[in-house]
Amino acid sequence: MTGTVRPLRRSEVRDPFAVWRPALLSHKLKTKPAEIKLFGREIVLFRGSDGRVYALNNRCPHRKMRLSQGHVDGCQIVCPYHGWRFSGEGAGVSPGTPGMKVSTESYEASERHGVVWLRESGGTDEIPSFDFPGYxxxxxxxxxxxxxxxxxxxxxxxxxxxxxxxxxxxxxxxxxxxxxxxxxxxxxxxxxxxxxxxxxxxxxxxxxxxxxxxxxxxxxxxxxxxxxxxxxxxxxxxxxxxxxxxxxxxxxxxxxxxxxxxxxxxxxxxxxxxxxxxxxxxxxxxxxxxxxxxxxxxxxxxxxxxxxxxxxxxxxxxxxxxxxxxxxxxxxxxxxxxxxxxxxxxxxxxxxxx
Ligand code: FES
Ligand SMILES: [Fe+2]
The missing domain is CATH 3.90.380.10 (Naphthalene 1,2-dioxygenase Alpha Subunit; Chain A, domain 1)
Structure with missing residues (x-):
């Protein structure tokens, strides 16, 4: 084998979460939250009462309990340890300290082709359509x-x-x-x-x-x-x-x-x-x-x-x-x-x- 190939430029180096990627088969996400691991990150997926899928850092920002052990209430997930609750966008509230500013990392989640897709917020790519003529x-x-x-x-x-x-x-x-x-x-x-x-x-x-x-x-x-x-x-x-x-x-x-x-x-x-x-x-x-x-x-x-x-x-x-x-x-x-x-x-x- 011969030839020179060009390594990706630094500007082309991307975070694994910068673009949509499949993360979970949709049918595996029912009413209970689901824990996944992707590229070493622990992520919790949950389905809100609006039917949408939300994705957050699975570790509660308080004392790092796994949110996937908690439960879903409306479109919020509730930590089982001290009851802090988080919206699908990561905005949180501590029932014991209502004025406290609480938030956690969130991801964009979307369902298509029977799969939950994930990426970091702010991406610009599209989930592929898989629209192959004749197939x-x-x-x-x-x-x-x-x-x-x-x-x-x-x-x-x-x-x-x-x-x-x-x-x-x-x-x-x-x-x-x-x-x-x-x-x-x-x-x-x-x-x-x-x-x-x-x-x-x-x-x-x-x-x-x-x-x-x-x-x-x-x-x-x-x-x-x-x-x-x-x-x-x-x-x-x-x-x-x-x-x-x-x-x-x-x-x-x-x-x-x-x-x-x-x-x-x-x-x-x-x-x-x-x-x-x-x-x-x-x-x-x-x-x-x-x-x-x-x-x-x-x-x-x-x-x-x-x-x-x-x-x-x-x-x-x-x-x-x-x-x-x-x-x-x-x-x-x-x-x-x-x-x-x-x-x-x-x-x-x-x-x-x-
Ligand atoms: S660890 Fe989650 S509320 Fe305390
Ligand atoms: Fe093979």
Whole structure:
């Protein structure tokens, strides 16, 4: 691998909360407050009597009781220790000292696509619409894992493992050497392309999707850094005619750090078919499709959890031709807090990659 990549400028370094990111599946927030951890911060989410979701620092400013242990009263959350209460905007009142000025940190919260999204107050970005022409929703999936965020990202940026780790959407292991791949650095992330022979699928998937063993399995991945997420486009083509097979998939996956050795991913999955018949068939089979997508992503998570890498291991990776995105990502995140490593801290920005 050769070439120089530009680390993000300091002005491009962003707080993980500066932009909207998925934080919780909506159905997990009922009448009780919910505690989450994101990038090491403890946050309480609660649903007010107006139906809206509010988000505050989970630690009460008084004596640091967890507000998530308290209860919701109207559009306020009440601390269970001394009864101080807080609005969704963080304005507080101490019943024992009514004139006292009390406030706590609040976040903007919004629900869309079945998920609660969070960001710090004052952001200007929009929650994505996921309005993909011709695509239908297949699944919303959530996977937490016990591993650092960067190990998850490393796995999600290369497809060499699909021949070994995955049983459906991946390359034929005996023809892995035929796979072509390219990686391009963009202003705000990385674009990755793969093209190689598809492995054999089970009969029911071959029959319904039209995808055959040896088809060209083509995947485009657009990895963005703020927030860290990737849009994966999967398609299959007849190797002779180059015509599209019957189904395409699109996954939008957001990656969060929970704390340094725990991460999570939210997956929004969509499918598109070559005609109304197949489109309706897969709409009927949506649960089967969701099951299979979940199975593949669970395989990723289990693999990453089993790695148990030390910093020393990471410093001595022997990168192969499929690993350029990892290398580039590490380069780009040199000054970026969401996925930096101790090794990044030691590197000088702007030096050539291998
Ligand atoms: S710790 Fe919350 S009111 Fe005292
Ligand atoms: Fe994978």
């Amino acid at each position: 239908r929703h297949a699944a919303l999936l959530y996977h937490p894992l016990h591993a650092p965020l960067r190990h998850l990202l490393d796995n999600m940026m290369e497809l060499e493992h699909t021949a070994s780790v995955h049983s459906l959407f991946g390359f034929d292991v005996s023809r892995l050497h035929e796979v072509t791949t390219s990686t391009t650095q963009k202003e705000d992330g990385i674009h990755i392309f793969y093209d190689g022979p598809q492995r054999k699928l089970p009969l029911y998937l071959r029959a319904t999707s039209g995808i055959r063993e040896g088809d060209r399995f083509i995947q485009y991945a657009d990895v963005k850094l703020a927030p860290i997420h990737a849009v994966y486009d999967l398609q299959w083509r007849d190797p002779k005619q180059n015509s599209l097979r019957g189904m395409e998939l699109k996954f939008v996956i957001y990656f969060n750090e929970i704390e340094p050795d725990r991460a999570e991913q939210f997956t929004f999955a969509y499918f598109r078919c070559d005609g109304p018949l197949r489109q309706n068939l897969f709409t009927l089979l949506r649960k089967v499709l969701a099951f299979n997508i979940n199975r593949e992503l669970t395989a990723d998570v289990k693999l990453v959890e089993s790695l148990h890498l030390t910093q020393q291991h990471e410093n001595s990776y022997l990168f192969g031709r499929f690993d350029k995105p990892l290398h580039m990502m590490r380069r780009m995140t040199t000054q970026f807090p969401e996925a930096r490593t101790e090794a990044d801290d030691k590197e000088q920005p702007g030096v050539n990659s291998r």
